[in-house]
Amino acid sequence: MNTTTPSPATPPLATEYFDGQRPVAQAVTLRIDDGDLLIEGAGVSRRVPRRQLRWPERQRHGARLMYLPQHGLISHGDGAGWDAWTRAQGLRDPWVVRWMQSWRGVLWALLACVLVAVSAWQWGVPWIGRAALAAIPASLDQTVGEQALASFDREGLNKSQLSADRQAAIRRTFAAAVERAYPADARPAYTLHFRSAGRMKIGPNAFALPGGQMVLTDELAELLADAPDVTTGVLAHELGHVRHRHGMRTVVQASLLAGLAGLVVGDFSSVLATVPAVLGQQAYARDFEREADEEAIAVLRANGVRPSQMVVLFDRLAAWRQRQGGADLTDLPIAVADHPADAERTRAFRDADSAR
Numbered sequence: 001m002n003t004t005t006p007s008p009a010t011p012p013l014a015t016e017y018f019d020g021q022r023p024v025a026q027a028v029t030l031r032i033d034d035g036d037l038l039i040e041g042a043g044v045s046r047r048v049p050r051r052q053l054r055w056p057e058r059q060r061h062g063a064r065l066m067y068l069p070q071h072g073l074i075s076h077g078d079g080a081g082w083d084a085w086t087r088a089q090g091l092r093d094p095w096v097v098r099w100m101q102s103w104r105g106v107l108w109a110l111l112a113c114v115l116v117a118v119s120a121w122q123w124g125v126p127w128i129g130r131a132a133l134a135a136i137p138a139s140l141d142q143t144v145g146e147q148a149l150a151s152f153d154r155e156g157l158n159k160s161q162l163s164a165d166r167q168a169a170i171r172r173t174f175a176a177a178v179e180r181a182y183p184a185d186a187r188p189a190y191t192l193h194f195r196s197a198g199r200m201k202i203g204p205n206a207f208a209l210p211g212g213q214m215v216l217t218d219e220l221a222e223l224l225a226d227a228p229d230v231t232t233g234v235l236a237h238e239l240g241h242v243r244h245r246h247g248m249r250t251v252v253q254a255s256l257l258a259g260l261a262g263l264v265v266g267d268f269s270s271v272l273a274t275v276p277a278v279l280g281q282q283a284y285a286r287d288f289e290r291e292a293d294e295e296a297i298a299v300l301r302a303n304g305v306r307p308s309q310m311v312v313l314f315d316r317l318a319a320w321r322q323r324q325g326g327a328d329l330t331d332l333p334i335a336v337a338d339h340p341a342d343a344e345r346t347r348a349f350r351d352a353d354s355a356r
């Protein structure tokens with residue numbers, strides 16, 4: 001093969017060469033011969049196999065650099081001219097460099113990072129949360145729940161105005177329903193409290209706190225005064241949150257996210273202080289709500305009540321809101337009225353009738 005005649009289509013490129021010993025640029029020409037790069041000038045003659053060339057990450061603008069094996073480099077001031085010449089010679093940047101240059105590549109890399117972060121959030125946090133939860137004694141749930149209720153009482157929940165008889169009747173009905181739904185050794189422990197919504201913007205509502213502290217507001221008791229089965233369904237939903245420790249799981253997950261690893265190693269005091277805030281600001285995860293609804297369905301079925309009765313709750317809550325001029329019950333996102341029925345939820349209760 002003729003090594004001296006440049007290809008007519010691709011003339012040699014005049015550029016500068018540094019030999020790596022002296023900081024002096026030498027004028028050379030570059031051409032490709034038989035797959036090798038030939039560097040020729042006064043007192044310079046090097047032949048470098050193409051795959052030994054190293055291309056650093058380059059700027060979009062500015063001089064192009066090409067490193068040669070052992071020593072020496074090429075520096076070319078005219079970036080566009082360099083790009084055109086190397087492209088014509090079939091020389092290409094290593095793929096990483098090309099990739100870093102490409103917006104599409106950067107976007108894919110960003111997307112991959114986001115996916116990793118979302119996966120960690122989606123699966124990592126709940127997984128660690130479950131592990132941490134297993135390490136937390138149930139007695140702590142009790143303390144946490146009592147403290148949270150005391151905090152909500154301070155924030156504005158009032159004493160119930162329901163008569164002692166009404167309260168006793170609701171307690172009795174629900175206790176009987178629970179007795180029929182669970183065998184004696186699997187009955188979740190709970191304490192039912194009656195409160196009026198007071199200054200808290202929760203209206204007709206019910207919620208569960210860690211350790212089995214369940215609260216029913218007078219407003220909801222009145223709204224369902226003629227529907228004891230629906231009241232039972234609401235309380236059974238809250239019992240589902242209790243049985244699955246959703247309150248503690250929410251606190252643990254939020255604490256993990258807040259970096260309160262102290263929860264696991266035993267520094268509970270800082271965590272206890274955050275509990276009312278967490279339960280007061282965070283809604284239960286959708287999965288938790290679904291599990292609680294399943295609990296309600298199971299309890300109603302065990303008592304011979306059609307689960308679709310629960311639609312009464314959603315209808316009346318919607319009507320109540322309308323009467324209040326579209327009031328939002330935003331003060332306690334974990335509470336039942338705060339996650340009003342979407343089509344999926346009502347369908348689950350309706351479908352449960354036929355799925356017996």
Ligand SMILES: [Zn+2]
Nearest residue numbers: 289292334336
């Ligand atoms: Zn719920």
